[in-house]
Each structure stands twice: as C-alpha cells, then as structure tokens.
Amino acid sequence: RFSKAGLSLDRLRSFLEMAEAGGIAKAAPGDAVRQSQISRQIRELEEFFGTELTLRRGKGLVLTPAGSRLADLIRGQLQGLDDFRREQEGSPKVFVLGAGASLLEWLVTPKLALIAGALGDAQLRTESHRSRALVEAVREGRIDLAVVRRDAIPDPSKKNCHPLLKLSFH
Numbered sequence: 275r276f277s278k279a280g281l282s283l284d285r286l287r288s289f290l291e292m293a294e295a296g297g298i299a300k301a302a303p304g305d306a307v308r309q310s311q312i313s314r315q316i317r318e319l320e321e322f323f324g325t326e327l328t329l330r331r332g333k334g335l336v337l338t339p340a341g342s343r344l345a346d347l348i349r350g351q352l353q354g355l356d357d358f359r360r361e362q363e364g365s366p367k368v369f370v371l372g373a374g375a376s377l378l379e380w381l382v383t384p385k386l387a388l389i390a391g392a393l394g395d396a397q398l399r400t401e402s403h404r405s406r407a408l409v410e411a412v413r414e415g416r417i418d419l420a421v422v423r424r425d426a427i428p429d430p431s432k433k434n435c436h437p438l439l440k441l442s443f444h
Contacts, residue, residue: 280322285315286348289327292316293345294414297334319344349415367396372411373421375402381438382421 288301292312295301302308320327327341337345357367371389373382378400382389390398401417405426411417427435 280318285319287352288312288315289319289341290345290348290352292328292335293337293341299334346414353415367394368399369393369396369418370399370401370416371419371421372401372403372408372417374404377421378402 288311292298292301298309298312298316301312316328323340323344325340326338327344328335329338360367371382382400386398386400390396401411403411405420405422408417408420408422409426409428412420421438424435424437
C-alpha cells in the first residue's frame with residue numbers, strides 16, 4: 275500500500291485534526307492556506323483508500339462510517355507511536371482518568387497513588403467532564419479510563435465496563 279501515492283503521516287494527522295475539531299475551518303481557524311491543504315489531503319486519502327471519508331452537511335463536513343473508523347485507527351496508531359517514543363526515552367506511560375468533578379474530588383484523587391502503583395508507577399492525569407462526554411472520549415481514545423453513570427454507556431452488557439460502587443443521593 276505504501277508504494278501507492280496518497281498516504282503519509284502528515285495527511286493522517288491532518289485528517290485526525292479535522293475529525294476531532296469537527297470540520298476543516300475549526301481545525302485551522304483563520305488560516306485559508308492550511309484549510310485548503312487539509313481539504314486536499316482529505317481528497318488524497320479518499321483516493322488512496324478508495325472511499326468517501328467525509329460528507330458535506332451545509333457548510334461543514336461530517337465523517338462517514340469509514341471516516342470515523344479511519345479516525346479511530348489513526349488515533350490509536352499515533353498514540354502507539356507516542357508510547358513507543360516515551361518508552362525509548364525511559365519516560366513513564368501517561369494514563370488519563372476522567373470523571374465528573376465531584377467524583378474526581380471524592381473518589382479518584384484520594385486513590386491516585388494506589389492507582390499509579392497498580393499501573394506500574396505510571397503518570398496519571400485527570401480530566402473532569404460529564405458522563406456522556408467521557409464515554410465519547412474513551413471511545414475516541416482521548417481518555418484511557420472513566421468513571422461514569424451506567425446509563426451513559428450505550429451498551430453496558432458488553433465487557434467494556436465494570437461497576438465500582440453504588441451511589442445514592444440523600
């Protein structure tokens with residue numbers, strides 16, 4: 275596949291920037307040259323893979339199912355390359371844990387040292403978001419682990435979640 279023109283890390287990175295920003299103009303605000311470059315790179319990737327990756331919706335773009343799949347693949351591969359770089363530098367792996375602000379404060383923060391030890395003394399970063407945003411961030415690979423409400427998970431019957439505790443409010 276690599277002998278065929280149209281695939282490069284720069285094109286893949288640009289596609290992912292556009293996908294995560296939600297459009298070309300949002301990926302390169304105020305930079306018409308960069309917007310044109312991203313548009314061209316998307317066309318080249320579509321030619322390379324032989325499928326539409328985006329569809330026009332009004333003035334914006336939305337990802338096709340193939341575009342969403344490619345964005346997920348790129349995200350995973352770029353994360354893998356970054357992990358490899360960190361390993362070679364001797365840097366610890368970084369995990370991102372997400373939860374609502376209250377859960378981070380009450381449940382996660384007091385256990386950070388224990389969690390880091392269980393993960394091989396990894397560095398931990400926390401992010402506070404609402405449950406549905408956390409589920410999406412985990413799906414997209416922007417967050418490694420999240421504490422969310424069960425009803426925020428599209429299909430909790432899959433082995434993609436584990437109950438931690440039961441909370442009630444009084």
